[in-house]
Amino acid sequence: MSTLDSQTARAVSVPREVLIVCGGHLAILVLWWMKQYWTARVQFPGPPVKNAWIGNLDQTMMPDIHDKWRRWHRQYGPIYQTWNSLVSRVIYIGDPAIIHAIGSENWDKASSQYEGFRCLSGDALFMPKAHAKWLRQRKSLSPAFGPQVIRMQQATLHKYITDFTHQIATAADQQHSVDLSMLHVLLTLDFVGEIAFGSELRALATGPECRIVQLFQKILPELMKCGLFPLRSKVPIFQATREMHGAIQELRQMAEDAVLAAREADVAEGSKEKPPRQIFEILVRQKEANGAYTFNTKDLVDNYVTFLVAGGDPTAHTLSFAVYEVLRNPKIHARLVHELREALPRLDGIPSAEHISKLPYLNAVIKETLRYNGPGFGTFRTCPRDTEVCGVVLPAKTTLVLWNPQVHRDPQIWGPDADVFDPSRWLEPGFRPLPGSYFPFSHGPRVCLGQGLAMFEISLTLATLFRQFDLSLPAGFEMEFDPAFTLCPKNGLPVFATRRQT
Template structure:
């Protein structure tokens, strides 16, 4: 519990650093802002350090060409990997750019650990480096782990937060209830973990944001043996598409599925639904291992930002999504910052 409390304090520190630069009336790209803070958090907690502003921008700039490689594309899925297609060069360049950045992070952390300046650090990278010294981790495995952690560890949480702010701006009564809950929880000398444990309605809002706008909107699985499903035989090696976006909005499982309704997450209502009517983090043995950290981070950032500011949409028209590796707003999402009255 003390370790979780320490992580919570560090997450809040990063969120407070972000909003310290906001002024009443500013218009910000909230997707960009949430990406900045979640990159800072993942690098601190998982890699034991910070990125410079230029390095953080490198990560953000490479997400788009990498994400485009994973857009649903029947042509790409039908041709062999060796066939050149548009976007291949940009994808390779982005991977090389990020691999170079990962190399810098690993080298810096290795030097710090060798110098003994950080003792028995328990960040993920330090643990992997100690495993490598014991011969349990190759250099390529370590870099692959770090690449996955850097990209998957920040992008999905940033998008969850982006869609949460968007939905709250469209539903003033839900926003009022979130602010009221945060004001009550933050009135006193509670630890951040106590605040998180007290979040009920705010947690429902975040869950509802991930239902309507799951950052990972579709995932794929390949069965290792044939099996039967609803009268169909699925062969070994087939590609199965599991579309969170469609399932999360299916009338089979949800009343008024396209409506924003945090109340549907009341325990008595949630208990009525099948387990996999909602699976933003996947499921089974290959579910997202960062689920608990992502949910903790999302709640703490909402609490930190929401206790000081309202975020109001500065755009007209419906939210349009770009389906790449994750579902992003097409051109970011501009929102106006309004400081809440004491």
């Protein structure tokens, strides 16, 4: 060995005593972690882990995870856990009392879990943030989703429902089936795209080849996987993840173009003489007392893309699930059509907000759809320290999942007919779900801001559809479900339609 090599070897050598101490500290750390790991395993039951490095990802990343959530809830109890890796644990909360406490007290959202969604929504309202910042943004956004503003969107909704029913009527005249699942997606994209995204997407006019539909197909299935496993988004080794990022960039650019165009219109001469009516206009023009805009461009882009995704995808699938369940149940179908005939004598008209308020059974059908197969799953929360709620100690800095698919079908809550689609349960005298047992739009102060708008769109669409057409499913058709970003029909919703004569 050369003199230089000898000197280098002596320079980098580590005393044996230091190695022993470091090794001891490492061993203690490993033993401590193993104790924490196994203590956690004993604390809450859950599906077995076959590979400690990937936890339960071999099960939770599969297409049947929606069914697994319900099965695990009944098998392991209302509180169970899964693992995303060697050190990342997820605890599913299915006890209504605990859900109500966490939701109403507005526990912090689990930041690490929502990192998987940040590539799409940035710092939008539903993302984790300091309470003061969240409250300030919530108060600024709320006026655009008030009841009066929602009613002002009626003309726009009527326009697109007319286009929607025209396509069904054309298929009826040609005696062809029509995929209502796709039409529902196109309808909701057109409506939300115009009023809350600021763009005429022409989805119904273009059909499935519409660019926005293609973007959604690249974004939504992969986005849910990134939500369950955020590292997937940050280290995009999969082709699907890279395609998702590219589609998101294009979608956000569309939103930015819409914002800039609306801002230019706002400063143009005479633009202020026309009061804003649509949601995106209200938010773009909103100003503080000093005359500065309330929202900067990034704030609006973050929330616009979120409105489009959250307002389009779940609403469309709720419509499809409602139609499917009604058509599978002849008695429910007959009762709904009878109510619509009594309340809506005109065949060719689209109901108004006043009409909808007089359709209790339709409202019950929608509520039951959101219970039975609601498209939204829930919310991720956490707490800074070990916290006891209703006798259960929830561990600090662990992802807590307030998930509704299993809670909405729990026989201990809804009775032995929990797995039966029965809208009449909502019309029973004195019926009221336990707090925390029914939360299709989340629960507590963070309840979905667009809930009223979604219910308005669903109600008018279903009332028009079942009033104007007699619908039927193809013989033997069974819907398959896909838990992508939201629960959606995997094999569409083909129906045959005929125009009603009375």
